[in-house]
Amino acid sequence: MPGNPFKELPYHRLVCQSAPMTSLRLFPALLVVALFSTPLQAMDTTTAANAINSLGIDLLAKTGNPDENALLSPYSIQTALAMTYAGADGKTRDEMAKVLYFPKDDAQLNGSFAALQKKLLDIEQSTAKLIADSKHGGPSEPITIEIADRLFGQQGCDFRKPFLDLIKDNYGAPLEALDFVKQADAARTHINTWVADQTHQRIMDLIPPYAITPDTRLVLVNAIYLKAPWASEFKKNDIEPRPFHASGNKTNDVPTMSAQHSFGYLKSDGYAAISLPYIGSDLEFLILLPDDVDGLPDLEKKLTPTMLAECAKLYEKDIFLYMPKFKIATPTMALADKLQDLGMKSAFDIPKGSANFDRMAPRKLDDCLCISQVFHKTFLSLDENGTEAAAATAVVMMKTLAIEGNAWPLYVHIDHHFLFAIQHKQSGACIFLGRVTNPN
Numbered sequence: 064m065p066g067n068p069f070k071e072l073p074y075h076r077l078v079c080q081s082a083p084m085t086s087l088r089l090f091p092a093l094l095v096v097a098l099f100s101t102p103l104q105a106m107d108t109t110t111a112a113n114a115i116n117s118l119g120i121d122l123l124a125k126t127g128n129p130d131e132n133a134l135l136s137p138y139s140i141q142t143a144l145a146m147t148y149a150g151a152d153g154k155t156r157d158e159m160a161k162v163l164y165f166p167k168d169d170a171q172l173n174g175s176f177a178a179l180q181k182k183l184l185d186i187e188q189s190t191a192k193l194i195a196d197s198k199h200g201g202p203s204e205p206i207t208i209e210i211a212d213r214l215f216g217q218q219g220c221d222f223r224k225p226f227l228d229l230i231k232d233n234y235g236a237p238l239e240a241l242d243f244v245k246q247a248d249a250a251r252t253h254i255n256t257w258v259a260d261q262t263h264q265r266i267m268d269l270i271p272p273y274a275i276t277p278d279t280r281l282v283l284v285n286a287i288y289l290k291a292p293w294a295s296e297f298k299k300n301d302i303e304p305r306p307f308h309a310s311g312n313k314t315n316d317v318p319t320m321s322a323q324h325s326f327g328y329l330k331s332d333g334y335a336a337i338s339l340p341y342i343g344s345d346l347e348f349l350i351l352l353p354d355d356v357d358g359l360p361d362l363e364k365k366l367t368p369t370m371l372a373e374c375a376k377l378y379e380k381d382i383f384l385y386m387p388k389f390k391i392a393t394p395t396m397a398l399a400d401k402l403q404d405l406g407m408k409s410a411f412d413i414p415k416g417s418a419n420f421d422r423m424a425p426r427k428l429d430d431c432l433c434i435s436q437v438f439h440k441t442f443l444s445l446d447e448n449g450t451e452a453a454a455a456t457a458v459v460m461m462k463t464l465a466i467e468g469n470a471w472p473l474y475v476h477i478d479h480h481f482l483f484a485i486q487h488k489q490s491g492a493c494i495f496l497g498r499v500t501n502p503n
Contacts, residue, residue, distance in 0.1 A: 136454030150423025212236035265453035327377030389502035
């Protein structure tokens with residue numbers, strides 16, 4: 064198709080018929096959080112946090128130009144891929160587990176993601192109670208955090224009930240039937256509208272034109288929205304232009320906030336880590352600032368999940384902090400090539416006939432599933448009041464043909480390129496991860 068930016072995606076002749084769909088229905092966005100009979104599984108978030116941070120680091124290294132701003136939601140990407148992994152089998156499952164840092168124990172994996180989701184959703188209620196019980200000044204609004212997962216499947220397709228039950232019980236994701244065969248673009252519009260609604264209109268047009276075809280059989284979607292006030296807000300009167308060393312040798316004056324407060328701090332080899340708590344202190348904004356103005360590439364190369372885990376437990380120090388305001392809104396990113404480069408090939412049916420999602424739906428010679436593309440889009444705005452962020456990830460699956468076989472305050476000025484994360488302190492999981500090379 065002329066002008067199709069995704070024309071390299073495989074497109075196969077339709078060989079099966081599906082029952083017609085009478086309407087496209089938008090179900091209420093309800094999220095069900097599973098209760099587990101094993102308390103250890105329900106409480107352990109380590110497995111999910113390690114997988115989220117590890118893949119986030121891998122993808123950040125492959126995302127965009129190192130001299131440009133970048134933003135990912137490792138949490139959103141991994142949640143969508145974890146749901147997809149639940150339907151994988153054989154070599155496809157082994158490759159996905161290696162790239163996604165998943166353990167062999169399915170109960171441990173799914174229980175850990177469910178536990179982390181529950182802890183994140185509990186933050187809104189706990190911060191609302193904190194504000195209601197507080198007799199002091201401070202933020203007047205609690206943290207808003209909304210997470211929604213959903214499967215959009217071709218009506219009439221034979222998805223396995225154990226797979227659907229597992230996804231609904233652990234990720235709160237119901238199956239909604241659409242007709243990709245006869246109304247592909249209408250289905251795409253419907254999914255994009257659902258994502259926009261879940262993210263307060265911050266993530267628009269997640270799935271681009273031509274990415275949904277009559278061969279599409281399933282789209283697995285995660286959406287997350289966050290609005291988090293600082294535990295101690297910056298004063299608007301303390302915002303003034305200050306120099307920031309942007310890409311190359313350029314120095315720009317950017318709106319810079321300042322405050323003297325107790326912040327988490329660690330001075331390590333070649334960089335400093337500074338953490339700013341949001342209200343309730345369950346979430347924090349983490350900055351990794353290289354010592355050298357041009358030291359960001361080296362810092363990214365040595366970034367590890369262990370470093371991120373350690374940064375979730377920084378000791379507080381009295382700091383006079385200067386930090387720029389910034390906003391990042393990324394276009395839709397297609398992650399298929401990046402995931403394939405990391406070693407996840409058979410999930411995309413490379414080589415031909417190797418995709419195995421038999422746990423999701425029965426494999427047939429003329430109709431089995433593979434991933435055609437993974438789409439991701441993010442938004443983040445940081446100012447004196449706090450942070451607003453949103454992200455969504457869609458794993459698009461299509462049919463393919465199977466082939467058998469108390470000191471003075473420390474002065475910290477964030478005036479050059481830095482990495483950042485929004486981190487769940489208890490687990491260390493990075494809900495968002497990115498770099499800033501130019502706040503304007």
